[in-house]
Amino acid sequence: MSERHIILDGAIVADEWTLLAADHQGALPAGKLIVPLAQWLARRDEFIERAALHDLPWGVWLEGDEDPAQLTGDLARLALIAIHFPKFADGRGYSTAYLLRSRHGFKGELRAIGDVLRDQVFYLKRAGFNSFAIRADKPVKDALNALKDFSEPYQGSVDEARPLFRRARRGEVVA
Amino acid sequence: MYKYDIYDQRIVDERVAQFRDQTRRFLAGELSEEEFRPLRLQNGLYIQKHAPMLRVAIPYGLLSTRQLRKLAGIARDYDHGYGHFTTRQNIQFNWPALERVPDILAELATVEMHAIQTSGNCIRNVTSDQFAGVAHDELVDPRPYAEIIRQWSTFHPEFAYLPRKFKIAVSGSVEDRAGTLFHDIGVQVARNDSGEVGFKVLVGGGLGRTPILGHVIREWLPREHVLTYFDAILRVYNRHGRRDNMYKARIKILVKERGLDAFKREVDAEWAFLKDGPGTLTQAEIDRVAAHFVDPDYADLPDVEVDFERARRDNKAFARWVSRNVFGHKRAGYAAVTLSLKKTGVPPGDATTGQLEAVADLADRYSFGEVRVSHEQNLILADVRQSDLFAVWEAAKAIGFATPNIGLLTDIIACPGGDFCSLANAKSIPIANAIQARVREKLGDLDYLFDIGDIELNISGCMNACGHHHVGHIGILGVDKHGSEFYQVSIGGSQGEAASLGKVIGPSFAQDDMADVIEKLIGTYVDLRHEDERFIDTVRRTGIEPFKARVYTGLTRETADV
């Protein structure tokens, strides 16, 4: 277990999970694992059995172009889903997150991994992420502040489904 | 026009604070160039040839005189005393210092302006008809919907990192002056037989490397569904648009590769989950926004102003200007005036601080304190009394904005090109100036220009097509051949309802030949035209062959096949 810290639900906490690389081979490390979607789909029964045996929650991670619908049958069983951002400017993961939360009703921890930087966390949070593994060379604390860059956004998304025009009385001007 | 409420104001204020901190971190070395790049682009900031370039949004082309004066002040205080109006209803400053850009944004925020999403791979500044709300051929005022779309697109969390830029245009009149066929999404607002307002939605149009006309994806979309439907389109695009090749990343390529029917099915499947959900527009919100776009305090005037008619009869130069630069108004006794930013010898679309301030004075005095910007890079006073037209003309002459050439050969659309833009293959502005100079020197007086009549000449410095060359009746594209600048010429393009893309006439020309080339194209037209036929109609009737035959004979410089 590394001493790595992440942001979870607006606080900095130690990361309890181990991420399994896409090309991981051989025995599984101990503890809570986030396994790549392909492995999950291939070795699902084995993983579920192991989880039951050790009383451990499971996590799965997806690439931005992988269809979250492949997990619909497992959502209740998964404690964590991570979405990988190969580059912060690759925005597919935002829609994946939106779909997991809004369409498929995933309630567990939704984590952004990969090229995750403070200047994107506000949008990431809005699209449904509640967990951020900030890129290792950047200060986690900085990113925490950026979650509050804007106070009242215009449009609805996952964190607040109602657009501004449905939740505020508009039209008041500064004196 | 739209006035910010406390929420709108807070959003732009918070944006300034955010960008100030991002700029500070970049200058302190905490953000790499790669990390900073999309952040500055989404605030309109490019790194150009000489200095940064800042592109400020003029949403759907509307400006109050207070805003215009602020732009004039920014040009004076942070730039070299001028700004450049673009083909997408933005203004660009070519010389700001990077570290002062947050201050410029702060100044803009004091007059309800910003540079949000004027660049980058996100939903860009929404554009519309410069005559919205006053046009004689308007079906529905598109401005409230443009504003509603602006707010929805501003910081949309899911669509800030799209495969590529995404442009939306809104039109509400019979003649499409917003170019809805050339946008990623184009909407035409109309009323159905029962009087309800809705949209015809086009998708996948665009210029650039692969010009394509938009396809109708929905003939009729009731207005309350516009935002959920856009969410559906954008979500399909964000997930499936190509990210492996930036030249194939626009939505037009996705629509083409999937096929319109399949694409539409995907959008409809997505929309089924969103339709009638919280994103659905409420009557209250439509009413609230629409209330900002009510008519100004028009006077009841006769249809024909006697003094105006007399001036027109007695003064040929004035009559000429009226015939080109004055546009029909929905209201009796009023007119919309286009101030031409296309004077010979001046880069198309450029205006100095002094000129901008003078236009603000004019608008305050004669046009209810409001100015519009057109995608043809001109400025408009939309509500001028006919009886004031003569005074406006005189004042516009004094600042060099009264060239009577709207829609004529010298009303050239040109991107900044190689003089400023680091993506350019070739210069644009000198070509525009050479053509304007040739018109003046060879063709002498204005009669000739008027005789040539309606024609659109568009110049882009590279394939990105910011000068909309594909839809020019004559389109000029800067190309590069072994490090030299050449120009590819196409004819037969047009914008509007009968939109078409121009055809390339053959190998590209050297810069010094361009004025000759244009002169020969015009000469061919003059020889071949039927009575009252416009240049574009002649090209459509005869095809490009006769033009081609004439242009390539007697050239002394080499051409280039590119």
Ligand code: SF4
């Ligand atoms: S068309 Fe090319 S040269 Fe002209 S402004 Fe656009 S990117 Fe620059």
